[in-house]
Amino acid sequence: MLLCGCGAKNLADNIDEQTKKTAEYVKENVPNPQVSSIGGEWAVKGIAESGIEPDDSYFEVYYDTVRAKVKSEKGAIHEEYYSDYARVIIALNAIGKDPTNVEGYDMTKPLEEYEELTQQGVNAVAYTLVAANESGISLEHEQAYVEFLVKEMEAMLSERKDxxxxxxxxxxxxxxxxxxxxxxxxxxxDGIKYLSDMQQDNGTMGNCESTSEAVxxxxxxxxxxxxxxxxVKNEGSLGESLMNYQAENGAFLHTEDGEKANEMATEKALLALCSMKKMEKGGLYDGQK
Structure with a gap:
């Protein structure tokens, strides 16, 4: 088992060190980031925010991949999952590229596809709003997206399922x-109270990804x-509990009893670490609006 709980209680004092360690792991294991929810945009965003300095070509490799896909598909990233556009926009902003002009195509236009995005659900709409704010743009359906999230969250909070x-x-x-x-x-x-109520005695939200999303x-x-x-629960804080999933090499496990590194868990943990690193500045997403 790769689990390494040592130092878990010292994360608040060693955020920079741990963030860089995990970023280096991601960089080595995702040498050619693609347009993908794993080994793609979240890896790029995490590395860009981590403070490490990858090879000059690292971010250009990703950008060239996006450009090639957009060019070959005549402006399309995905014909069905419009949330992919939000993820790509977030990554492009992180590396200083203009999402409104990729091979002549505006990647922010699909964020206006209200029906498609709301059909995908809360995650798609949430990241649509994040992408819009990160890009400094106003959406025609922006208020409708906000109202959609409020309604969906009210429904979930009334059921209170873990x-x-x-x-x-x-x-x-x-x-x-x-x-x-x-x-x-x-x-x-109400959402913050729900997360507090669902937090486990060991400080986590049950697995690495859920803990990271909450952080x-x-x-x-x-x-x-x-x-x-x-x-702060019986065995520690939410922030410190992320280290319950740490592996020896900077990677993270999906669950505490996991036996091998999990790429999705590691990329989400890296984003959470970057959030902690930027806590005094407001968090991972600056927003330009």
Missing amino acids: TYTDYISMGLLGLSFYQDDDSVKKVTE IALIQLGVDVFSDKRF
């Missing part, structure tokens, strides 16, 4: 840019994941 934690975290992330809205503020408060969203909302009493 299987909703990821959706609530992503919904909170998407709504983090709209806290002046009273209905958003109310569902945000990212809460920090974006100004919650200190190390000291906020709502997220």
Whole structure:
């Protein structure tokens, strides 16, 4: 087993070191990032925010991959999953590329496809709002997306199933840019309480990815994941608990009893670490609007 719990209680004092260690692992294991939810945009975003300096060509390799795909598909990233555009936009912004002009195509246009995105659900709409705010653009359906998230989250929070934690975290992330809205503020408060109630005694949300999603969203909302009493349980804080999934080589496991590194878990953990690193600045997503 690769699990390495040592140093778990010192993460708050060693965020930079751990972030760089995990970023180096991701860089080595994703040498040619693609347009993909694993080994793609989240790896690029994490490395870009981590503080390490990859080879000059690393981000260009990814950008060339995006350009080639867009050119060959005449502007398309994915014909069915429009959430892929949001993910690509987030990565392009992270590496200083203009998502409104990739081989002459505007990658932000598909963010206006309300029917397709809402059919995909909370995660697609949440990251659509993140991508729009990161790009500094206003969407025609922006308010409708916000209202969709509020409605969907209210429904999930009324059921209070423990299987909703990821959706609530992503919904909170998407709504983090709209806290002046009273209905958003109310569902945000309820969502934070739900996550606190669902947090386990060991401080985690049950697995690495869910813990990471909660960390990212809460920090974006100004919650200190190390000291906020709502997220400090019997065996530690939400922030420190991420290290329960740490492997010896900088990678992360999906579950505490996992026996091998998990790429998705590692990339999500890297994003969570970058969020912690940027906690005093407001979190992982700056937003230009």
